[in-house]
Structure formats: structure tokens, C-alpha cells
Amino acid sequence: MVVYFLCSPSADPKFTKDFKKIFDVLSSLDYKVISGHFSLSKSAQADSVGKKGKDPYDKLLGRIRQADLVIAEVSGSGMSLGYELGLASDMNIPILVLYQEGTVDLGLLAEIDNPRFVVCSYSPSNIRDIVTLELESLVQERDIRFNFFISSQLADYLDWLSQKERTPRAVFLRKMLEKKMQFDEDYQKILKRSESL
Incomplete structure (x- = not known):
């Protein structure tokens, strides 16, 4: 599983130990960790400076799209992390936002009500x-x-519905299935039974 790890490159050096601890935990759990901001090796940081190639925005999008999960340490962070979190959230990638107790005012982050966007404090x-x-x-x-195959007639209908409802086809199908699941009494009984075990 690939984790995109975010932390502020301009954060107070006292947080670097926490960044390293988070990185070490992820590595010990066998996650592949990618990061645009944090590297344990000075040579990796030096290698990335001044390299020509892809546009930085394209690199950023590539890292986020590659990730199964995003973890952000926001203690003393800047605006760029918020932007990256917004992109990941728009891509529906699960996000864990970490901050050291007493270091940040979470502002809007504290108001997000989404099981895929978790904000959590920690101590060293x-x-x-x-x-x-x-x-x-x-x-x-x-x-x-x-993924599954559908007829061209169904595809046309989904396209029409997508434009009418101003929602992607996948979102429409997901909501339809969630509604069906919610009102399927047999399935709800099975869920309750498995929860009680």
C-alpha cells in the first residue's frame, strides 16, 4: 500500500523528530512511503533540487494519484499542505491529519465531517x-x-443523467447502490448478525 506523507518543509526543526517517527512507523508497517517534502537522506533532497523535467504541479498530482492513503503532519504547517489535502480529498483518498497537541489551531479542518478524513492529535x-x-x-x-461493461443505451442514459444531476456517473451509481443497501432488510440482518459476533 502506498502512503503519501505530507509535512511542511518550512516547519520548526523541533517537529523533524516527529516527522521521522511517523515515517518510521509507516515503514515498519510495510507501507511504501512517498513524499514531496520529507526525505531522511540529504542526498535524496540534494538530487531533487534543480532537476529538470516534469512540471512541479504534475509531479504533485502524480504522487497524490499514486497514493492509497495520505498522511499529513500539520504542526507548524503552511498553505501548501492545505492545498494538497484538498486535492487528495477531491480524489476521495482517505486522509489522516496529525498534529502535536497544543501546536495548531485547526480551523476548518476540525469541522470536516467525513469518515475518510481523520484529524488526530498526538504527543511524542x-x-x-x-x-x-x-x-x-x-x-x-x-x-x-x-469496473463492468454496460450497453451503449445505459451509457447514454448515465451521461444524460450525469449532466442533468451535475454529478459524475460513478457518484450516481454509488449513491444508488448505497440507498439499495440501506433499505435491503436481508442484508441489514446479516450486518447486524456479524456485528454482534
Whole structure:
């Protein structure tokens, strides 16, 4: 599983130890960690400076699209992290936002009501437990890609409906299935039975 790890490159150096702890926890849990801001090796940072090639925005989008999960440490962060979190959220990627207790005013982050967007405080002593626990719950929130063939008539209808409702076809289908699942009494009985075990 690929985790895109965000932290502010301009954050106070006192947070670097926390960044490293988070990075180490992710590595110990066998996640592939990618980051545009944080590298443990000075040579990796030096190699990336001044390289010609892809547009930085394209690189950023590529990293986010590659990720199964996004983890952001926002203690002392700047605006760029908020922008990246917005992009990841728009792509419906599960996000874990971490901050050291007492270091930030969360503002709008505290108001987000989405099971795929978790905001959590930590202390240096419990960071490993917090990251491990919150990751377990976020992994369960991941979407699974499901492709299937439909007739051209159904495709035309979905296109028309998408324009009429101003919503993507996938969102329409997902909502339709969620509604069906919610009112399917047999399935709800099975869910209740499995929860009681």
C-alpha cells in the first residue's frame, strides 16, 4: 500500500523528530512511503533540487494519484499542505491529519465531517500507537475499484443523467447502490448478525 506523507518543509526543526517517527512507523508497517517534502537522506533532497523535467504541479498530482492513503503532519504547517489535502480529498483518498497537541489551531479542518478524513492529535510518547490505530480504521475506508461493461443505451442514459444531476456517473451509481443497501432488510440482518459476533 502506498502512503503519501505530507509535512511542511518550512516547519520548526523541533517537529523533524516527529516527522521521522511517523515515517518510521509507516515503514515498519510495510507501507511504501512517498513524499514531496520529507526525505531522511540529504542526498535524496540534494538530487531533487534543480532537476529538470516534469512540471512541479504534475509531479504533485502524480504522487497524490499514486497514493492509497495520505498522511499529513500539520504542526507548524503552511498553505501548501492545505492545498494538497484538498486535492487528495477531491480524489476521495482517505486522509489522516496529525498534529502535536497544543501546536495548531485547526480551523476548518476540525469541522470536516467525513469518515475518510481523520484529524488526530498526538504527543511524542504516543505517536506510534496513534498512527497505527488510525491507519487501521482508514484502511477500512478505502474504496475498491469496480469496473463492468454496460450497453451503449445505459451509457447514454448515465451521461444524460450525469449532466442533468451535475454529478459524475460513478457518484450516481454509488449513491444508488448505497440507498439499495440501506433499505435491503436481508442484508441489514446479516450486518447486524456479524456485528454482534
